[in-house]
Amino acid sequence: MPTIALVNMDFESLDFERAMAAEAGVDVIVSPERDAASTIAHCQDVDGIVTSYGDFPSCVFQELPRLKVVSRTGVGYDTIDLAAATEHGVAVCTAPGYANEVVSDHAITLAMTSLRRLNELDASIKAGIWDFARQRPLGQAFGRVFGVVGMGDIGRATARKAAGLGFQVICWSRSLVPGRRTPEGYECCELEDLLRRADVVSIHTALTPQTHHLLDDRRLRLMKPTAVVVNTARGAVVDTLALARALEEGRLWGAGLDVFEGEPVDFDHPILKAPHTVLSAHAAYWSEESGEELRTRTMRSALDVVLGRVPSDCLNPQVLTR
Numbered sequence: 001m002p003t004i005a006l007v008n009m010d011f012e013s014l015d016f017e018r019a020m021a022a023e024a025g026v027d028v029i030v031s032p033e034r035d036a037a038s039t040i041a042h043c044q045d046v047d048g049i050v051t052s053y054g055d056f057p058s059c060v061f062q063e064l065p066r067l068k069v070v071s072r073t074g075v076g077y078d079t080i081d082l083a084a085a086t087e088h089g090v091a092v093c094t095a096p097g098y099a100n101e102v103v104s105d106h107a108i109t110l111a112m113t114s115l116r117r118l119n120e121l122d123a124s125i126k127a128g129i130w131d132f133a134r135q136r137p138l139g140q141a142f143g144r145v146f147g148v149v150g151m152g153d154i155g156r157a158t159a160r161k162a163a164g165l166g167f168q169v170i171c172w173s174r175s176l177v178p179g180r181r182t183p184e185g186y187e188c189c190e191l192e193d194l195l196r197r198a199d200v201v202s203i204h205t206a207l208t209p210q211t212h213h214l215l216d217d218r219r220l221r222l223m224k225p226t227a228v229v230v231n232t233a234r235g236a237v238v239d240t241l242a243l244a245r246a247l248e249e250g251r252l253w254g255a256g257l258d259v260f261e262g263e264p265v266d267f268d269h270p271i272l273k274a275p276h277t278v279l280s281a282h283a284a285y286w287s288e289e290s291g292e293e294l295r296t297r298t299m300r301s302a303l304d305v306v307l308g309r310v311p312s313d314c315l316n317p318q319v320l321t322r
Helices: 015-024 036-042 058-063 082-087 100-116 118-126 153-165 191-197 240-248 288-306 317-321
Strands: 003-007 027-031 048-051 069-072 091-093 145-149 168-172 200-203 228-231 254-257 277-279
Touching: 003 036, 003 288, 015 027, 015 288, 027 036, 036 058, 048 288, 058 082, 069 288, 082 091, 082 317, 091 288, 091 317, 100 118, 100 153, 100 200, 100 228, 100 254, 100 277, 100 288, 145 153, 145 191, 153 168, 153 200, 168 191, 240 254
Parallel strands: 003 027, 003 048, 048 069, 069 091, 145 168, 145 200, 200 228, 228 254, 254 277
Antiparallel strands: none
16 A cells, blocks of 8 residues: 655644545655654655655655655745656655735735734734824835735735735846836836835745845845835745844834744844834745645645656656656
8 A cells, every 4th residue: 555654744733634645545654853864764665755844855865765756735845856856756746826815915914014014003002002103104005116026926916916905016027027017017127126116025036046135235225214025935035134134224114024044933033123023924825725725735746646646736747757
């Protein structure tokens, strides 16, 4: 009977995955640790792996010759050596698009909460203070420019919602030509031009060597003192120490962050003490609806491969024809 290992999963209960496997006639084991050595030790006899945060360097694929698939509960795969997986004939699956709407909802919520200082107004009332003027200035959508950095599916969903609120939307992406417009009509800019003009800069680009600290101290200094930084993509796309300094020095209106360079965040990090921040614990991807879709699609991909079927969302489909 085929076996799937659930490695370093992000869910309190794994009954959902166990039920799907049982219905398909597949055994399940659980390996809770993230590191490669633990995965190698516990997964010698497994045909597939489903993981949230497990590390999969090349040694995992070298040491697990029976392995056919690694399916990750997310969109990114920066913890998986895709080239090594392909070399060893292991399919790598993700769940693209499952959270487009909820992540874009979260980005807009962070932006508006920061502009309206809702978390600070809430804290004042709970402290017994009824005086909104203490939190001024307060902003609005209409008349402001919303800059989207990275125009993949989530970036486009965010742009659509920002435009619907009354923002003027401009965008930058490596695949777009500055001076042209997207099919939706949004102006395409050079990154530096977007940073100079935008009242909200919302990050939606993947983390690559080229985008690591894309928003660094130099680029933060291009931004208006009335601008808001929002990041629901990957923490390291923003130099968070530089962002904390900009906030402390009053060079920005505020920031809304759902992702951090180290997670869980270091609770002594300066960004936690910086003024005018709205922070959430990597929650943007989750709603009850998106969570069910994510878990279903991720587990189904692993089951498809170990049972000899073709999965829907495979990053290296060439291995399936070997």
